[in-house]
Amino acid sequence: MFPFGHIGFTILLLYIVLRLNGTGGPTGTRRLQTSKARATTEKKGHFIQISDIDHIDLRILILGVAMPDIIDKVVGHLFLADTIDNGRIMSHTLLVAIMILALSTWRFRERGFVFGLGWTAHLFEDMMWNTPETFAWPAFGLGFPEREFDVMNWIEALRSDTFVQATEAVGIAIIIILIVRYSLLNRKAISRLIRTGHLAE
Numbered sequence: 001m002f003p004f005g006h007i008g009f010t011i012l013l014l015y016i017v018l019r020l021n022g023t024g025g026p027t028g029t030r031r032l033q034t035s036k037a038r039a040t041t042e043k044k045g046h047f048i049q050i051s052d053i054d055h056i057d058l059r060i061l062i063l064g065v066a067m068p069d070i071i072d073k074v075v076g077h078l079f080l081a082d083t084i085d086n087g088r089i090m091s092h093t094l095l096v097a098i099m100i101l102a103l104s105t106w107r108f109r110e111r112g113f114v115f116g117l118g119w120t121a122h123l124f125e126d127m128m129w130n131t132p133e134t135f136a137w138p139a140f141g142l143g144f145p146e147r148e149f150d151v152m153n154w155i156e157a158l159r160s161d162t163f164v165q166a167t168e169a170v171g172i173a174i175i176i177i178l179i180v181r182y183s184l185l186n187r188k189a190i191s192r193l194i195r196t197g198h199l200a201e
C-alpha cells in the first residue's frame, strides 16, 4: 500500500479499536478523567488507559505506520542490494510486528500501543500474506526471498492498478473527512497537530 492508504486505513482501524474500547468519538468519557482517576483505573487492573480519537498522538501512529518501510527499505535495498535487494524483510514479519506491539505497549502504555498498532496494520495493508515466506517468518526458513526494486513498477502500480488507486483514494478520503470534521486547515490546528499530534484541543 502507498502512503495515503497506509495512514488513512490505520487511522480508521484505530478509530474502530477505540470504539470497541469505548473511547471512539469526541463524546468518549474517559478523556474527562483526571490523571488521578486514570491511575486508579490502571491500578484496578486495566493495563492501559486509552484516550479518545481526538487525543491520540497521531504523530506516533504515523511513525509506527512508516517504521517497517523506513527500516526494511534502507536495510534491504541499501545494505542487501547485492543479495536479496528486498525492501520487505524482518520488519514486515508478523513475529516482529507482534513483538513490537507487545513490548512497546508494555513499556510505553498508550503511546506504545498506538505505535505498535500502526506497525502491525502496515503489514496487513501491504497484504503480506501474499508473501508467506516473509509474513510467517521463520516458518519457511530463515532467509528472505529476492525482490528487485524498480521505481517504474511503483509508478506503474499507481497509474494502472485499480486496487492501489482505490485504497489510495479511500485513504485520501479518510484524511479529508478528518480535515473537515476537525477544521484542521488553520494555523492553530496545524500547530497543535505538530506540537501534540491531537486532532482537537
Ligand SMILES: [Zn+2]
Binding pocket: 068, 069, 088, 092, 122, 126
Ligand atoms: Zn511495507
